[in-house]
Amino acid sequence: MSAVELAGLRKSYADVTVLDDFSLRANQGELVTLLGPSGCGKTTTLRCIAGLERAERGEIRIGERLVACPERRVFLPPNRRDIGMVFQSYALWPHMTVFGNVAYPLRVRRRDRRERQRAVMEILAMVGMDSYAHRPVTELSGGQQQRVALARAMVARPAVLLFDEPLSNLDAKLRRSMRREIRDAHDRSGGTSIYVTHDQEEAITLSDRVVVIRGGKIQQVGTPKEIYTKPATRFVADFIGFENLLTATVSEARDGSTAVKLTSGAGPVWTSKGITRAPGTEVVLAARADELEIGSPGSPGEAPAAAIPGVIRSRTYAGGRVEYLVEAAGAQVVVRAPEAGAAGSTLEAGSDAWVRFPVDAAVLVDDDNAERAPQAAEQTVESVPLRGAT
Ligand SMILES: Nc1ncnc2c1ncn2[C@@H]1O[C@H](COP(=O)(O)OP(=O)(O)OP(=O)(O)O)[C@@H](O)[C@H]1O
Ligand SMILES: [Mg+2]
Known part of the structure; x- marks a missing residue:
């Protein structure tokens, strides 16, 4: 059971504060989307959850575990957080085959050969790539590479999946079908997913809940229907x-x-x-x-x-x-x-x-041109999973 909870997170690069007092909760089993314009802090948030960045203040919990809290000198490295991540750039290892890429997280976790073979072929079949297992990844189309990246993120059955604009390099039609595959994969995984996008249609069609971010601050949290029909600002x-x-x-x-x-x-x-x-x-x-x-x-x-x-x-x-x-x-x-x-x-x-x-x-x-302080932080903590709600 792995909800993801961020409380009072602060993250700066040099003298620029990207996130300040940022709080968010994704409940167990939920697919929560972070939606906002370029530079608003979406990737930074994901990287803090993954352990690829260190926040200066605040807490990150995955399930019952405190995985980061500078005040208490807690910082678990990425490989101990039980997460899988899919990047916009795929980030596959070019010198490996499809099989080698997908098997990698299992090697790191020291699973035995037979178990690796079984788990890799099963997940490749799920994303429709089992017949490409022995192909070098450099000989795949963008969509195929993205499927391999998805399989690699999921193969070890992590409690949490993080997606950073995984579809933005694909054409419109492929993007729509991959969107459905990602939603299916999330449902089958039974875990919690946090998905980053700047595409409002993607956020609306994919998520259980959408978090709209502007300049590192949460503007509104709601179901896709709430956000689509009742924007707050x-x-x-x-x-x-x-x-x-x-x-x-x-x-x-x-x-x-x-x-x-x-x-x-x-x-x-x-x-x-x-x-x-x-x-x-x-x-x-x-x-x-x-x-x-x-x-x-x-x-x-x-x-x-x-x-x-x-x-x-x-x-x-x-x-x-x-x-x-x-x-x-x-x-x-x-x-x-x-x-x-x-x-x-x-x-x-x-x-x-x-x-x-x-x-x-x-x-x-509300007219928020005057940068009115958002009231969304309380909203996030109170909200319940709304899977299937429209
Ligand atoms: N390593 C870094 N060093 C300095 N500044 C950074 C670094 N990474 C991000 N930033 C800055 O932090 C802010 C938030 O960046 P972030 O990558 O989180 O935005 P984003 O919402 O993911 O945007 P995009 O949609 O363009 O990917 C931006 O102003 C960016 O320039
Ligand atoms: Mg980004």
């Missing part, structure tokens, strides 16, 4: 693909619903999703382009109440839908609408249009 909303982020002020709040006026004066827009704040509070209205409606003021029976007038600046075919960039409410609003839906109205670049936020199309989020 502007940063998370932006990172998770909300194309529209409009500053607004709460004008009315009742029965769990909130009306906001956009900073440009347009509105009110009503929603019951996201944070609730008192009238007068500045917030951000976050909306996905696919959830907004667009129409032409010239069409009879249209222009519903609460529609915001604007002008279409551009119109791009987006495969089944059309993406409109509309200047409305003093901002650029992106709307993606079915091509057929716009029938009868003139929705060309340069023409007038209205944009409507259907109730609940938008989510209210």
